[in-house]
Structure formats: structure tokens, C-alpha cells
Amino acid sequence: MADPKGFMTTPRHDWPRRPVEERVKDWDEVYVPGALLPIISKQADRCMDCGIPFCHEACPLGNLIPEWNDLVSREDWRAAADRLHATNNFPEFTGRLCPAPCEAGCVLAINQPAVTIKNVEAAIADRAWELGFAPPRPPDRLSGRTVAVIGSGPTGLAAAQQLTRAGHTVAVYEKDDRLGGLMRYGIPAFKMEKRHLERRLEQMRAEGTKFRTSTAVGRDVGAAELRTRYDAVVIATGATAWRELPVPGRELAGIHQAMEYLPLANRVCEGDLAASPLSAAGRHVVIVGGGDTGADCLGTAVREGAASVTQLDIYAQPGAARDEDTDPWPTYPKVYRLSAAHEEARDLRSAPAADADARLFAASTLRFTGDAEGRVRSLHLVEVDAERRPVPETGRTLPADLVLLALGFSGPDREDGVIDQLGLELDPRGTIVRDAGFATNVPGVFAAGDAARGQSLIVWAIAEGRAVAAAVDRLLTGSSRLPAPIGPYDRPMRV
Known part of the structure; x- marks a missing residue:
């Protein structure tokens, strides 16, 4: 001290x-x-x-x-x-x-x-x-054991780095053309420039980790085949199955999921596109969902030059201070926070129909209406109480020719076939079932990160990657000196 x-x-x-x-x-x-x-x-x-x-x-x-x-x-x-x-x-x-x-x-x-x-x-x-204090740390010797990691988000990368440093030969399979998962195409560059990601990937390559991009396990290579080629498989595909908004008018053109919108903006930054086909430029944008993904959409739309942009949050506006009854210290409190994107929208007055920082709190979407060509033109909403019940005579209509749904994710996407090809067991939430050692019901196959835990934070994703690496190392060698900071059933501190 x-x-x-x-x-x-x-x-x-x-x-x-x-x-x-x-x-x-x-x-x-x-x-x-x-x-x-x-x-x-x-x-x-x-x-x-x-x-x-x-x-x-x-x-x-x-x-x-x-x-x-x-x-x-x-x-x-x-x-x-x-x-x-x-x-x-x-x-x-x-x-x-x-x-x-x-x-x-x-x-x-x-x-x-x-x-x-x-x-x-x-x-x-x-x-x-x-200062050169983060050099590659390749293993002194190889174990002769091989591991496939499916997914290159923070969980997959953490698991791969730990296992590589333990001496195993690790290959990371990524369905996209670049590595990083949501950190690459979901997180906007104004929150984290991709040079930070590239620098760490180069360190991992120097340590011996192998990467296979543009390879969708389940389609380009069979999941069962992959299991036979490696001594162990780690599924770290994330929770990419987005939640829907089943209201009238959802079928109208111009209504998109956040993870259809954000990757295109990131590809513009990567130089793949001159402009996003879903650009918010000159459009009235409404974002449905009050979380971090919605804020990412907000900051992106502001930079693209939206005519207006409003974010809807179904929860009431939280207070500025911790509520000691519902969120006592040291739990993570639900308080009013002003992200960089909300600060930008506030100062630029990007949402004249909303509160000062572009958010409408306690707002629930009722329906969308469109024009004769089938394109969305308006979003109809109503205020709700603490039980999410509509408050009478509070209906409002917002102009909307681009609507972005940022309602979170329910579990891993099953369309690639990994879950079905391996015969993995799922829980009622749609996430992969695992035991106390991160192992699935299929021998030699482990699951970690949001694919098994459900939608969570990057710090939990890295902790999962480190913990599953220790479990895999134990399977391959009989013991492990790798740290396991959490167990699969650990959860954040709550009341």
C-alpha cells in the first residue's frame, strides 16, 4: 500500500x-x-x-x-x-x-x-x-495430445492459449473469415480497436496455436469427424441464437437483428465494404433493447449519420445510487449509467422524442406499421409498469425506417449442426449440459462459455476458457497445474 x-x-x-x-x-x-x-x-x-x-x-x-x-x-x-x-x-x-x-x-x-x-x-x-512484458510463451515440450477448439471468442481463445502453453497441440476452428468472434464483428471499434485483438492473436500463433478460419464445424467439417481426429474437443461457440420480437409487423422490411447490423459496420472498418447495406445514414432508427448491444447499435448509428436514433428499454429508469435493499454491496448494482454512446446521443440530441440520452425507459413495443412497399415506417409503443403491464393512455408512435432488435441471446445456434451431429444434451434454456468438470454427455467433448453458461460477460467468458482448459488438461494427462478460477455452476454474486 x-x-x-x-x-x-x-x-x-x-x-x-x-x-x-x-x-x-x-x-x-x-x-x-x-x-x-x-x-x-x-x-x-x-x-x-x-x-x-x-x-x-x-x-x-x-x-x-x-x-x-x-x-x-x-x-x-x-x-x-x-x-x-x-x-x-x-x-x-x-x-x-x-x-x-x-x-x-x-x-x-x-x-x-x-x-x-x-x-x-x-x-x-x-x-x-x-515495454515488451508480454512475450510469447511457447511450451518447453509437447505432450503429443491434440485438442480442437470450436469458436474463437474470448472463451475459445483463452482455452486455446492455456492448453497450448501446457504443451498440447491446439487448433481453433472459426466459421468467420477473421478470428475473434463477437469481439471482431460484434463489438464496435470505438469500444475496442481491433489492433488489440490482432496483437494477441500474433502472440498465440508464435506460441504454437493453429487457427482455421472460414471453417464452419458441422458444415465444412463434420463435428463427429472432428471428434475422431482430436483427443479432445472444446465447444466455445457462444450464445448466438438471438431472441425475437413476435409483434404485428415484424415481417416488414427494415427490421433487423442487432447482429445483422453490427457486423456490417465492422466490416466497413475492416475495409471489406465501402458502406454498410444496412447503414443508418439519413434514417430514423429505433433500437429495441436497453443493454450493451443496444448501446453498441446506438453509437454505430450516430457515427453513420442517422437522422434520429432512439433506444427503448423495457425497464424503468434506475436511480443514480445503489438501492441497498435490492442490490446491496458488494453485488453489481442496477444504477443509471451513461455509456459513451449515450453521452454522444445526448450531446448531439440524436433522439428528440426520447429522454436526454436517447433512451425511452419502461417502453414496450406493440407493433410496427409500414408503407405500401412493405417497408417499416413507424413503431408503436406503450409505457409499462414494474410488472411490464401496459399503462393506459400512454401509447406513442415513433418514426422508424430502420429498427434494430437487441434483445439478447438464448443459447448456441443449432443451424450449423454441431449439437445434433454430436448428440449433445441441452437444458431447458437451450444451452449445452455439462457436468462439474465441464464435460458434456459425449466422451472427450467439453463445453464452455456462453454456449453452456448462457449469455454473460467477457470476464466470465475468459474465466470459463481458463477453467475448461484445466479440465481438458486433466483428462489428457491425468492431472493439471492449470488454474481453474470458476466451476461450471458458479454465478455472479446476487441477493
């Missing part, structure tokens, strides 16, 4: 964002480049060395947060990078994309703004790359 009084003398200071009018003109990350390093040592000083670090429990990776806060406060970047990478394969991802449940569990957050744990993590990861 470098400064015993840091939490009393130093206020919280977050990584500053670039001005709205500047950042909406490009797809670069929203933060001011280079502005984190001058402030982060003092921010790390705010860590209280509280004795019982609840941030450990709030983080499924078990990140050694007080330790690397102390090292950053002393600017010992090498040691900080070592402690951070001891529990997290991809801290540059979580430092940008994770909603930071660790900060909700910070003891300081009981009565003050929490330590900027997420910012400290991003600073350590970036400095590690700048």
Missing part, C-alpha cells in the same frame, strides 16, 4: 473521453490517447489494502487487484504485468469491454466512488505491450 491515505486525499478520476463532436467522426476508441498514464498511479494509490478484498470475489478471474494496484502506484510495470497476466489472458480486452463488477465489489465503494480498477487494468496491459 503505497499511500495509506490515498483513498481519502485523491478523488476518483476516470480515463477522459475525447470530445463528442470529434470522436463521432471516426471509429477510433473514445478515450483520449495517452491521457491514462499521467493519472493512473495516483488512482491506484486509492486502493485501501482493505484486508478482505471483495473485488477478488466480484471478479470471476480472481484478479489480484490490490497487488497490482500497489505495483502500479510504484510504477513497477513489469511486476504489475506479471501479476495481471497470472489470472487474465487478455487484460487489454477486459480493461476496455468489461463492465467492471470488481469495482462494484470494491470496499471503498461502500460510501465513496470505487477505485478505477478497470482503468488500472487497461494501463497495465498497454504498458506491458509497449
Whole structure:
């Protein structure tokens, strides 16, 4: 603990964002480049060395947060990078994309703004790359065992890296033309530039991990055939089966799923397309769904030049402070948060029909209406109470010629045939059943990440990848020294 009084003398200071009018003109990350390093040592000083670090429990990776806060406060970047990478394969991802449940569990957050744990993590990861503290770590010798990982999202990549470093020969199969899963084509570049992903993939290639892109297991290669070719198979395909909105008018043209819209915008950034065929430019956009995916659509539509963009959230607007009855510390509270995308929409007044930050809370979609050509033109909604019951005489109509559905995901997609070809058992939610060792009902086949857990956070995805790697390593060698930070039935802290 470098400064015993840091939490009393130093206020919280977050990584500053670039001005709205500047950042909406490009797809670069929203933060001011280079502005984190001058402030982060003092921010790390705010860590209280509280004795019982609840941030450990709030983080499924078990990140050694007080330790690397102390090292950053002393600017010992090498040691900080070592402690951070001891529990997290991809801290540059979580430092940008994770909603930071660790900060909700910070003891300081009981009565003050929490330590900027997420910012400290991003600073350590970036400095590690700048100073050469994240070299490839190929195994000293090979085990002679082979593993196929299906899916290259954070779960699949974490599992592959752990197993490769343990000495196994690992091949990652990805159906898309580029690696990264939702981090590649679902997460907009303004939240995480793809150079961070590419840099980590190059590290993994140097360590010996093999990648097979544009290869859909179940179609391009049979899932059962893959099982016979490898000693073990890890299914990490994610939960990509999106939820539908069964209301009148859903069949109209111009209504799309968020994951039909976002990948096209990302492909424009990759240089594959000159413009997205679903571009929001000049259109009145309504996003149905109040979560992070909806916010990603919001920021993307603003950058594409939408005439207006409104986001509907079926839940009531949360308060600014934690409700100690429903969300007591150290659980992750449901409070009002202003993402970069909502800040942009607020400042640019992108949603004149909505509240100040483009969101309409407690709003439920009733139906869509269209024109003579069968294109959507309006969305009809009604306010709802806490039980999601319509409130009389609150109906409204919004202009809408592009509607994006961001309602979440229900489980793995069955269209590729992996589940049926292997005969995997599913639970009532549609996710893959596994035992306490991450093993499915098919010998040698394991399931991890959202495909088995259900829709979750990137930090849980990485933790699942690390844990399933330990289970596979144990199967192949009889024991394992790989860490297993969580079990398949662990869940976030709740009341």
C-alpha cells in the first residue's frame, strides 16, 4: 500500500473521453490517447489494502487487484504485468469491454466512488505491450495430445492459449473469415480497436496455436469427424441464437437483428465494404433493447449519420445510487449509467422524442406499421409498469425506417449442426449440459462459455476458457497445474 491515505486525499478520476463532436467522426476508441498514464498511479494509490478484498470475489478471474494496484502506484510495470497476466489472458480486452463488477465489489465503494480498477487494468496491459512484458510463451515440450477448439471468442481463445502453453497441440476452428468472434464483428471499434485483438492473436500463433478460419464445424467439417481426429474437443461457440420480437409487423422490411447490423459496420472498418447495406445514414432508427448491444447499435448509428436514433428499454429508469435493499454491496448494482454512446446521443440530441440520452425507459413495443412497399415506417409503443403491464393512455408512435432488435441471446445456434451431429444434451434454456468438470454427455467433448453458461460477460467468458482448459488438461494427462478460477455452476454474486 503505497499511500495509506490515498483513498481519502485523491478523488476518483476516470480515463477522459475525447470530445463528442470529434470522436463521432471516426471509429477510433473514445478515450483520449495517452491521457491514462499521467493519472493512473495516483488512482491506484486509492486502493485501501482493505484486508478482505471483495473485488477478488466480484471478479470471476480472481484478479489480484490490490497487488497490482500497489505495483502500479510504484510504477513497477513489469511486476504489475506479471501479476495481471497470472489470472487474465487478455487484460487489454477486459480493461476496455468489461463492465467492471470488481469495482462494484470494491470496499471503498461502500460510501465513496470505487477505485478505477478497470482503468488500472487497461494501463497495465498497454504498458506491458509497449515495454515488451508480454512475450510469447511457447511450451518447453509437447505432450503429443491434440485438442480442437470450436469458436474463437474470448472463451475459445483463452482455452486455446492455456492448453497450448501446457504443451498440447491446439487448433481453433472459426466459421468467420477473421478470428475473434463477437469481439471482431460484434463489438464496435470505438469500444475496442481491433489492433488489440490482432496483437494477441500474433502472440498465440508464435506460441504454437493453429487457427482455421472460414471453417464452419458441422458444415465444412463434420463435428463427429472432428471428434475422431482430436483427443479432445472444446465447444466455445457462444450464445448466438438471438431472441425475437413476435409483434404485428415484424415481417416488414427494415427490421433487423442487432447482429445483422453490427457486423456490417465492422466490416466497413475492416475495409471489406465501402458502406454498410444496412447503414443508418439519413434514417430514423429505433433500437429495441436497453443493454450493451443496444448501446453498441446506438453509437454505430450516430457515427453513420442517422437522422434520429432512439433506444427503448423495457425497464424503468434506475436511480443514480445503489438501492441497498435490492442490490446491496458488494453485488453489481442496477444504477443509471451513461455509456459513451449515450453521452454522444445526448450531446448531439440524436433522439428528440426520447429522454436526454436517447433512451425511452419502461417502453414496450406493440407493433410496427409500414408503407405500401412493405417497408417499416413507424413503431408503436406503450409505457409499462414494474410488472411490464401496459399503462393506459400512454401509447406513442415513433418514426422508424430502420429498427434494430437487441434483445439478447438464448443459447448456441443449432443451424450449423454441431449439437445434433454430436448428440449433445441441452437444458431447458437451450444451452449445452455439462457436468462439474465441464464435460458434456459425449466422451472427450467439453463445453464452455456462453454456449453452456448462457449469455454473460467477457470476464466470465475468459474465466470459463481458463477453467475448461484445466479440465481438458486433466483428462489428457491425468492431472493439471492449470488454474481453474470458476466451476461450471458458479454465478455472479446476487441477493
